[in-house]
Structures are given as structure tokens and as C-alpha cells.
Amino acid sequence: MIITTQTHTNSLTKILDKAVNQAEITQEEAIFLLKQTDIEKIHLIRSAADQLRFEQVGNTVTYVINRNINFTNICEQHCSFCAFRRDEGETGAFWLATEQILAKAQAALQEGATEICMQGGLNPQARYQGTSLGYYLQLIKVLKQTFPQLHLHAFSPQEIQFIAREDQISYENVIQSLQAAGVESMPGTAAEVLVDSVRKIICPEKINSQTWLEIVGLAHRLGLPTTSTMLCGHIETPEQQVQHFEQLRSLQQTALEKAYPARITEFILLPFVGQDAPKALKNRVGRDQPSLPNTLLLTAVARLYLGKFIPHHQPSWVKLGLEGAKEALAWGCDDLGGTLMEEHITTMAGAKGGTGLTVSELQNAIQSLNRPYQQRNTLYQLI
């Protein structure tokens, strides 16, 4: 068969119709979408993602008032995209005292925050009464005793595995203990790309794909909601990007089919920022950041592939800048994320998006697109 431009357009239209009609597009179809380079066709993909977003979650753009607290950047691992980590005693290393954490939470509350997002480096010295879990529990208890009204969105699947390994206990034991102490949801970070051949290059010491999926699936079964993320725009191929989407889609399908008490609340695309990251990966990638058009196309395909199962999609204003994040709201996203108040991890890698936004800045950005805004809490309940 001779493949003509018309044949391609017909295939494209069929795939987009399928997605807009809420059918599941296949991995091959998603890869086909990601490989489009013609401006007109990319415009069709954007329109389909935007239409699907409207049908799945409406026109309102949500945001959350939250604060990031990274309690330490001392980390035993050496991910090749990470400019945040330090060895103990190295210039720039920090480990917050309880009083500093409480002061940050107090300031967040004064700004109207409903959520504290807490994650940190993997620091084997962080122990309380002899255990790693003890340290994390004591962190949570201090925060929740003082600020019970703040939702604690804390500790990635990698941190769960770290605690379990340090204390020789099960993931289930760790998650249930954190939940009992006051953790109410888990950041779906450390996912990077859920393809082990990619992980071996960008984060060789991190948990593998299967362990990430196991811990997040377990969290859902135990009633702990999670987010989901993808670190994109470095060495991964379109095929690997879609493999990642497929892992998330089937994880969410399992949670739904088995009626687990919790599931994935949102998908966040995190474009690689390499300006100040270690040089090896940056040199291999050959650029500091993926181009905005590539990120936007991936944003649209994420909506088309995942939207039926994960309806909320958030761009990262830290990585894209506020203008880039606003643009992504026309490519399938419906949420502008949080105020954050202090963002270190990406800013230390050279991102120029800033370390925090005010509520007015988020609202004005949404309003400038002629879309309504609405504050939400971590679990997407409207406030």
C-alpha cells in the first residue's frame, strides 16, 4: 500500500475521534500521535485534547494553596538529573530542625494553605529512637499535632522503599504507619520514566519500575491516594513515553476494577531541567530543556491516553514558567497546581519559573485565558 499524506490524515482523524469518544487508544496509536511533525496535524491533536479535557472535567481551572517543605537535601543517591542532592557536610547541604519545619507550616497556614507537600533526600542518618521509620513518624506527628487542619501530602514511593530497607520491614508496614500518624496522600514522584532501561541511565540507584508500581498500587489498596508524574524530555523515546503512560493507565484501571479505596488523583508532566544539573546527562541529552512544542504535544497525548482514567492533568509552572503552563492549559490540562511557596528541587537545576506563586498570580493567569478558576484541596474537592 502506498502511504499518502491523506492516508496519514485519515488515520490521525480516526485515532482522535476514538479518543474524543472516550475509547482507549492503543500504544501504537499514541506513538503515531507523538511522531507527528506537521503543524496542521499537531493542531488537530491539540484541539482533540482540549475538547476531551472539556468533556471530562469542564472549563474550570483549579489550583491548590500549598507549601513545599523539603526537610533535607542530604541524599545517598546520585540521580543524573538531580542538582538538589548533597553529601552530608558538603556546601549547601541542609537538614531542617523541627522548629524550622513548624515555622514554615505556620507561615503556610497564614497564607491560606490547605496542604503541606513534604519530601526529602534519602538520608540514612535520619533516625529517631534507632529507626528510620521513627524519624519520619516523629516529623509527621509534630506537624499534625500542631496543624491538624493541614493535609499532609508526603513521601514518595522511593522514600517508602528507603524506610522499609533501612528498618527491614514491609512496604505495607511503612505505609500503614505513616497513614496512622497523619499522612493523607502520597506524591507519585520518583516515577521518572517507568522503563528500566531508561532508569538505569538517569537514576540507576532508584527503585525499578516494578517496585514503584507495587508501592503505588499498595497505597491505593490501603486507602492512600497518590498523584502520578513523568520526567520527560531527556533520553526517552516516544515508545518509552507511551510505555510509561500504559503503566499508569493499567495501574489506575486495577484500582478502579478492584474498587480500591484510593487511586491516582492527577497526572503531572515534569519536563527535564538540566541547566545546573550534573553534566553527564545534560551532555548526552544535548540541550538544557526539551522544547515547549514537544512538551505540549506530549501533554496533549497524555490527555488522550490517560484522561478517561486520570481526569486531572497539571502542567509544572516551575519547569515551564507560568506562560508555558498557561499554554499547556489549552493542550489538555485542567489544573495549575499549587502556590508551592518554596520550590528547591527544580530551581536548583536552573529552572526559571520561580520558587512560588501567589494566589492572585495563579488566578490572574487563569482569568487571562477566559476560563473560570476555583481553589481545590489536595484530593480535588472544591473549596
Ligand code: SF4
Ligand atoms: S532525585 Fe531524589 S533520590 Fe535522586 S539524588 Fe536527587 S534527592 Fe536523591
